[in-house]
Amino acid sequence: MDFITILAFIAFTIIAVRWLTSFLNLLTGMPVFKSFTKQNSDVSILIPARNEAKNLPGLFQSLLKCDETVGEIIIYDDQSEDETAAIVKLWKSKDCRIRLIKGKEVPPDWKGKNHACYRLAEKARGNYLLFLDADVTVNQDALDLALSNIKHNHLALFSFFPHQEMKTLGEWLLVAQVNIILISLLPLAISRFIPWSLMTAANGQFMLFDGKIYREHQFHQAVKNQAVEDIAIAQYIKKKNLKVRTALAPEGLKCRMYTNYRDALQGLARSARFFFGGNIFAGWIYVIFSSLGWLPIVLSISPTWLLAYFLLLFSMRIFVSIASGTSVIRNLLLMPLQQIALIHLFYIATRQLILKETTWKGRKI
Numbered sequence: 001m002d003f004i005t006i007l008a009f010i011a012f013t014i015i016a017v018r019w020l021t022s023f024l025n026l027l028t029g030m031p032v033f034k035s036f037t038k039q040n041s042d043v044s045i046l047i048p049a050r051n052e053a054k055n056l057p058g059l060f061q062s063l064l065k066c067d068e069t070v071g072e073i074i075i076y077d078d079q080s081e082d083e084t085a086a087i088v089k090l091w092k093s094k095d096c097r098i099r100l101i102k103g104k105e106v107p108p109d110w111k112g113k114n115h116a117c118y119r120l121a122e123k124a125r126g127n128y129l130l131f132l133d134a135d136v137t138v139n140q141d142a143l144d145l146a147l148s149n150i151k152h153n154h155l156a157l158f159s160f161f162p163h164q165e166m167k168t169l170g171e172w173l174l175v176a177q178v179n180i181i182l183i184s185l186l187p188l189a190i191s192r193f194i195p196w197s198l199m200t201a202a203n204g205q206f207m208l209f210d211g212k213i214y215r216e217h218q219f220h221q222a223v224k225n226q227a228v229e230d231i232a233i234a235q236y237i238k239k240k241n242l243k244v245r246t247a248l249a250p251e252g253l254k255c256r257m258y259t260n261y262r263d264a265l266q267g268l269a270r271s272a273r274f275f276f277g278g279n280i281f282a283g284w285i286y287v288i289f290s291s292l293g294w295l296p297i298v299l300s301i302s303p304t305w306l307l308a309y310f311l312l313l314f315s316m317r318i319f320v321s322i323a324s325g326t327s328v329i330r331n332l333l334l335m336p337l338q339q340i341a342l343i344h345l346f347y348i349a350t351r352q353l354i355l356k357e358t359t360w361k362g363r364k365i
Contacts, residue, residue: 002300004296004299004300005296005301007296008296008299008305009301011289011293011296011297012308012309014293015289015312015313015316016312018184019184019315021185022183022319022320023316024189025183025187025188025323026319028189029248030145030248030249031149031245031247033144033145033148035148036151039069039127040069040071041070041071041126042071042126043069043070043071043128043143043208044072044074044124044125044129045070045072045073045074046074046076046117046120046124046129046130046132047074047075047076047133047134048076048078048113048116048120048131048134049078049080049084049116050078050079050080051081051082052080052135053080053082053083053084053087054082055134056084056091056134057087057091058137059134059135059138060094060095060098061137062137062138062139063138066140066143069143069144070097071097072097072099072124072125072126073097073098074098074099074100074101074123074124075099076101076103076116076119077100077101077102077103078103078112078115079103079105085100085102088100101119110224110225111224111225111227113229114220114221114225114226115220115224117131117229118218118221121215121218121220127211128150128208129211130146130206130207131206131207131208133205135205135255136205136253136254136255137254137255138206138253139252142160142249142252145250146158146160146206147208149245149247150208150210155244156209156210156214156237156242156244157207157208157233157234157243157245158207158208158244158245158246159201159203159208159230159245159246160203160206160246160247160249161178161182161247162203162205162254163249163251163253163324163325164178164179164254164255164256164326165255165256166326167256168259168260169261170258170260170262170264171258171259171260171261172330172334172338173261173264173334173337173340173341174258174265174268174345175257175258175264176326176331177268177338177342177345178268179320179321179323179326181286182201183248183320183324185275186201186246188247188248192244195238197239198235200237200238200244200246201246201275202230202231202234202244203230204229204230206249206253207230207233217237219233220233222236223236227270227271228270228274231274231275248323265344265345265348266348268345268349269345269348269352270349272346273349273353280346280350283349284346284350287343287346291339291342294309294310294313297309314332317331317335
């Protein structure tokens with residue numbers, strides 16, 4: 001068997017595994033809701049915010065509709081250069097649960113968001129700590145579903161992957177990659193039973209912690225110098241033999257991470273390799289096989305195998321689209337452009353890694 005034929009079988013195996021994973025995620029979908037007794041002020045909502053004046057009103061509008069399970073909504077203004085503090089004070093007048101913390105200088109051995117989350121947790125009084133990014137919107141059903149799962153399954157962390165809102169072509173080319181990678185590579189419903197720490201993930205956009213366990217382990221302090229804290233925390237929790245679960249979110253939890261191609265490119269480039277255990281080489285293997293996996297099959301084995309490859313590829317994209325609540329037609333039509341954008345993304349990620357020039361919101365990370 002020659003080298004090209006070996007590559008062909010490797011490519012076919014990879015697409016088959018991704019097909020099975022995406023099909024499993026489609027079948028399992030969201031976690032099951034189990035009834036539980038609600039308690040007033042059970043949850044502290046904690047929001048690290050740096051230059052989030054444009055995003056906070058949408059988040060506040062959704063949070064103020066939540067019931068008394070939410071006892072407090074604390075925002076850490078991480079030395080914002082816009083009107084973040086003024087926006088918080090405006091909304092504070094509408095709901096007494098909202099509090100503002102003025103941020104301090106980030107200590108030299110910390111990353112900014114990790115320090116902000118650590119400071120927020122210090123001030124929180126709830127039995128459960130819900131960290132939200134400022135660019136999400138959340139409803140009561142999503143909060144109840146998360147509480148149901150963390151309580152009944154005795155989890156240290158429950159995390160949702162929100163529905164990603166994509167309105168521009170640039171977002172469809174890059175933000176869609178998050179859904180494709182997650183849903184086709186990580187079997188969410190069973191990942192918590194897999195002992196390998198790399199087979200786990202979380203999303204900092206929505207992370208609900210058991211407060212007692214969080215205060216005992218101080219998770220953000222434990223990963224204080226990690227640039228991508230959500231995945232690092234999930235892996236840390238698994239290494240500590242604690243329970244973590246990540247799931248696809250209901251429609252009531254949405255996020256619009258970026259508004260154009262350039263912002264999405266810079267934002268996702270800093271975290272791209274961490275989808276693959278922090279290994280940029282593993283990321284490039286994914287890029288090459290997802291973009292050119294068909295090529296060794298064309299060159300070495302029968303047309304039947306090639307047909308089977310493309311059937312698996314297209315149906316996998318359909319499964320990912322349905323599971324993530326995004327347009328099937330748009331994802332299929334944009335596949336070639338999405339692969340070009342993926343290559344561009346990993347080129348920028350590699351360049352940032354080599355030159356050590358990664359910045360985010362005006363800070364070097």
